[in-house]
Amino acid sequence: MASSSSTYRSSSSSDGGNPPGSAVAVDDRKRKRMLSNRESARRSRMRKQKHVDDLTAQINQLSNDNRQILTSLTVTTQLYTKIQAENSILTAQMTELSTRLESLNEIVDLVTATNGGVDQIDGCGFDDRTVGINCDGYYDDMMSGVNPWGGSVYSNQPIMANDMMNMY
Incomplete structure (x- = not known):
């Protein structure tokens, strides 16, 4: 039996010398x-x-x-x-x-319709005596040839709105 126990020990020596259980x-x-x-x-x-x-x-x-x-x-x-x-x-x-x-187109239509049968003066298409402007676009005083306001003034200048008015 001693040989069987040494055989057992040699096979279990790989496990650290401890029996499996x-x-x-x-x-x-x-x-x-x-x-x-x-x-x-x-x-x-x-x-x-x-x-x-x-x-x-x-x-x-x-x-x-x-x-x-x-x-x-x-x-x-x-x-x-x-x-x-x-x-x-x-x-x-x-x-x-x-x-x-x-509005300007209406004015032009009105002036054109009004002057349609009247003799046109200076070939401008308008009766310039009523406006006070000659064909060149400058003020022309019919009485004295002198501008009473001093300088070149248009009698019908457009009124320009201020930019601030557009905001309201």
Whole structure:
């Protein structure tokens, strides 16, 4: 039997000299398992920390992008408001100029219709004696040849509206 026990010992010497069911072998496997679990837990914590760091970096990047978009939106809104105000002013000016043009066309039609059967003086198409302007567009005093107001004055100058009036 002694030989069988030495054979048994030689085969179990690769396990550290402990028989397969002994308490030392169980403790050794338990210790290896604990080390393996600790290493696995450490790797898991490292992965979790890396994931948290990545999410934090993504939050910072998205916050910066959001800030830039809001700034761009604010600038665009201000430009839109400015252009809209300019458009309103131009629309009001266009309406005023259209009204003036319509009035002038009515005056031209009236003068043309009135002078249709009357002899025209100086070939201007108007009876210049009533207006006080000769064909060259300069004031012509019919009585004395002198301008009583001193200088070249048009007797029917248009009245220009102030730009401030367009705002109200």
